[in-house]
Structures are given as structure tokens and as C-alpha cells.
Amino acid sequence: MKSAVSVLIVEPSDIICRGLRAILEDAGNYNVLAPMHEATMLAERLPAISPDILILNPTLLSSTPKQQLASLSQMRPSMAILALVYQYVESNVISLFSHIVDIRQSSSELLTTLVDVVAETRNEPEKNDTIENYELSDRETDVLVLVAKGLSSKEIADRLSISIHTVNSHRKNITHKTGIKSVAGLAVYAMIHNLME
Amino acid sequence: MFTQRMKLADVIAANHNIILVLPRFGIPLGFGEKSVKEVCGMAGVPVEFMLMICNLYTFDDYIPDVETFASVDMSRLVPYLTASHHYYTHERLPHIGKHIKHIATGMEPKYGQILKQFYDDFRKEINNHFLCEERYDFPKLQALQKGDMVRSTKSHSEKSHGLLVDKLNDLTQIVYKYLPGNGLPEETMELVFDILQLSSDIQKHALVEEKILIPYMEWLERRER
Numbered sequence: 001m002k003s004a005v006s007v008l009i010v011e012p013s014d015i016i017c018r019g020l021r022a023i024l025e026d027a028g029n030y031n032v033l034a035p036m037h038e039a040t041m042l043a044e045r046l047p048a049i050s051p052d053i054l055i056l057n058p059t060l061l062s063s064t065p066k067q068q069l070a071s072l073s074q075m076r077p078s079m080a081i082l083a084l085v086y087q088y089v090e091s092n093v094i095s096l097f098s099h100i101v102d103i104r105q106s107s108s109e110l111l112t113t114l115v116d117v118v119a120e121t122r123n124e125p126e127k128n129d130t131i132e133n134y135e136l137s138d139r140e141t142d143v144l145v146l147v148a149k150g151l152s153s154k155e156i157a158d159r160l161s162i163s164i165h166t167v168n169s170h171r172k173n174i175t176h177k178t179g180i181k182s183v184a185g186l187a188v189y190a191m192i193h194n195l196m197e
Numbered sequence: 198m199f200t201q202r203m204k205l206a207d208v209i210a211a212n213h214n215i216i217l218v219l220p221r222f223g224i225p226l227g228f229g230e231k232s233v234k235e236v237c238g239m240a241g242v243p244v245e246f247m248l249m250i251c252n253l254y255t256f257d258d259y260i261p262d263v264e265t266f267a268s269v270d271m272s273r274l275v276p277y278l279t280a281s282h283h284y285y286t287h288e289r290l291p292h293i294g295k296h297i298k299h300i301a302t303g304m305e306p307k308y309g310q311i312l313k314q315f316y317d318d319f320r321k322e323i324n325n326h327f328l329c330e331e332r333y334d335f336p337k338l339q340a341l342q343k344g345d346m347v348r349s350t351k352s353h354s355e356k357s358h359g360l361l362v363d364k365l366n367d368l369t370q371i372v373y374k375y376l377p378g379n380g381l382p383e384e385t386m387e388l389v390f391d392i393l394q395l396s397s398d399i400q401k402h403a404l405v406e407e408k409i410l411i412p413y414m415e416w417l418e419r420r421e422r
Contacts, residue, residue: 066256
């Protein structure tokens with residue numbers, strides 16, 4: 001069992017704060033932090049209260065919502081920020097949020113959204129923390145050399161007697177490991193590493 | 198979203214990259230506390246169009262509404278795009294080229310040669326891309342703006358921007374990750390910053406073509422029929 005997810009609600013209405021809190025606490029596994037009714041001191045307080053999920057009423061954002069949200073996620077990059085909506089909010093503000101909670105939703109819809117968000121936030125750091133092997137494998141090196149020589153994936157598949165699907169997956173790994181996308185760039189990489197005889 | 202009544206200085210404070218946009222409209226620096234509308238008025242620039250570009254440069258999710266093309270003076274679109282091309286081909290690319298040539302001389306000749314070759318190929322490709330647009334797409338657009346019927350041809354703008362940006366990013370990776378160190382570390386770092394800046398500006402340029410030029414041409418074509 002994973003540890004409880006801590007949720008911070010930032011919403012002016014006490015009724016809504018309490019309602020949301022009750023739904024989350026009934027569902028279990030959520031640790032609902034003391035709600036805040038305004039967003040002015042939010043960024044400063046985030047490091048101390050360290051929520052996993054921030055449910056925020058977008059109308060509390062300043063006149064530069066994009067910058068404010070960016071500074072919030074900078075303060076706590078692993079935190080997911082959800083918009084809590086029941087009033088009119090400008091569409092360009094809404095689109096800054098990846099997830100939205102509408103108070104007209106049913107409790108189960110709300111909880112489904114939160115489960116998705118938790119899954120996303122829990123997956124990401126694991127991916128980033130693993131130290132991957134950035135050395136190209138022998139097979140990837142073979143593919144790289146043929147790409148650098150200007151062969152198409154189909155030609156490479158025929159040459160190495162593997163499927164085109166496998167070639168493409170090698171190419172994807174090569175780009176992921178080297179950070180280089182273009183054929184010309186890969187050719188330079190191969191030359192610098194003395195792979196072209 | 199930026200508005201006409203905002204001070205131009207505030208717009209630039211919100212996104213300093215917009216400073217690159219000003220010369221493409223012929224707007225000189227030294228605009229003091231004037232609003233976007235006042236500055237545009239003085240420079241004879243249609244303010245709605247200028248705002249379209251500034252918003253596109255700044256807000257990732259901004260897409261100009263096709264409906265607004267009818268009411269906005271779009272006459273500066275081609276001059277704007279041509280001025281951007283000129284800035285890339287006559288200022289940034291030669292400047293980066295000079296850096297690369299200089300740095301290459303401080304490297305083992307084999308590596309220097311590889312670097313120069315990659316860059317020369319890239320420059321040819323991007324010049325060619327801009328030329329195609331200037332020769333085919335822009336005249337077609339200007340004819341459509343005048344209300345002439347134009348034979349429908351596929352736009353050249355769409356595809357290759359992504360590839361060009363990929364290559365610029367590859368170039369930075371090559372320079373700071375894979376080329377052995379050279380005798381000019383400061384200049385090399387400057388080079389990396391120059392390329393990253395160019396790459397991000399070209400990405401915005403690509404957005405102008407994707408989100409303004411192409412939908413606008415399509416809108417004009419529909420209007421003709």
C-alpha cells in the first residue's frame with residue numbers, strides 16, 4: 001500500500017472546502033491538509049506543507065496566472081495542480097491546467113480524476129530517478145552506422161535480417177540515448193565516435 | 198493575452214523575446230511608456246496583427262481565431278515573414294557560422310571539418326526552405342489578398358520546420374556533448390547560447406506560419422470560391 005496522498009485545497013468558500021474534504025476523507029488514502037482561502041502566500045508556504053496535489057480555484061490566481069502557476073510548480077515540481085471550477089473562468093486560464101475538477105461532478109467522477117492524477121505523479125519521478133544505461137548496445141551501433149550511411153529503415157531491416165519494427169525501436173533508443181534526432185546529426189555522432197570505417 | 202492598451206514595455210517585460218519582433222515591423226526602440234496601440238500607430242503597423250504575433254510568441258495555447266482574419270489588416274504578414282527570413286539568413290546564421298569557423302580552427306582538423314560540414318549543409322537547407330516560401334507561398338498569398346484567383350498548390354511551409362529545428366538542436370548536442378574540448382571554451386558556450394536562441398525563435402517563426410499563414414491562406418481560398 002502506498003502512503004497517503006496529501007491534498008491541499010485552496011478555495012474561498014468554506015462550504016466547498018468542507019464538502020470536498022469530506023468526499024476525499026471518505027474515500028480513504030487522502031490526507032487533506034488545512035484548506036487555504038486565498039492564493040497570495042501559496043508559493044511561499046508550499047515547501048513547508050508539501051502537498052502531492054493542489055486543488056486550486058483559478059479565480060484566486062493573480063492577473064498573471066501563467067507565471068503564478070509556473071512558480072508554484074517550480075517550488076514543488078512533483079505536485080499536480082488541479083483547477084476547481086464552478087464559476088466562469090477564462091478559457092486561456094483553464095487551459096493552463098492539465099486536470100479540472102468541476103463541483104457539479106459526482107463524487108465518483110472526482111475520485112477517478114484524482115486516481116489518474118496520482119498515477120501520473122507517482123510514475124514520473126520513478127522514471128526520472130533511474131539511471132539508465134546511455135551506452136549504445138552493439139545492435140544499436142550497427143543500426144546507427146547504417147542510418148548514418150543514409151539507409152532507410154526498410155533497407156536496414158533487410159540488411160540486418162530483423163523486422164522494420166525492431167529497426168524503428170532501435171532508432172528510437174538511439175535518439176533517446178544521444179539526444180540527436182536528425183540523420184545528419186547521427187552521421188556526425190558516428191563520425192566523431194569513429195564508427196564509420 | 199496582450200491588449201492594445203498595455204504598455205509595450207510591459208509586453209516585453211512579460212516576454213523579452215518580443216524584442217526580436219519589433220525590427221520586423223520597423224518599430225524602433227526608445228518607445229518610453231507608450232502603449233502598444235500608440236507605438237503601432239506611430240510606426241504605421243496594424244495593431245491587431247502585431248498583437249497576434251506577440252500573443253503567439255508568448256502564450257503556448259494561443260490560436261488566432263479564423264473569424265478575425267476578416268477584420269484584421271493582414272497586409273504586414275508577408276513583409277513580417279520576409280523580414281524574419283532576412284534576420285535569420287543575413288544576421289544570425291552568418292554570425293553563428295563565423296563562430297563555428299573560428300572554433301573549428303582550434304580543433305583537431307578532422308572534428309573541425311565535420312562540424313563545419315554539418316553547419317554548411319544545414320545553412321543550405323534552411324536557405325533553400327526560405328527561398329521556396331518566398332518564391333511560391335508568399336506571392337500566392339499576396340495574389341489572394343488582392344482577390345486574384347490562384348491555382349491551388351500545396352504550401353511549402355508546413356513540413357520542414359520541425360526538421361530544421363531538430364537539426365539546430367542536434368548541433369547544440371554535438372557541440373557540447375560530443376566534440377572534444379577545444380581551446381575556446383567561452384566562445385563555444387556563446388555559440389551554444391546563440392544556437393539555442395535561434396532555435397527557439399525559429400520555432401516561433403514556424404508557429405506564425407502554422408497558426409497564421411496557413412489558416413489565413415486557406416481562409417482566403419475559401420473566400421474566393
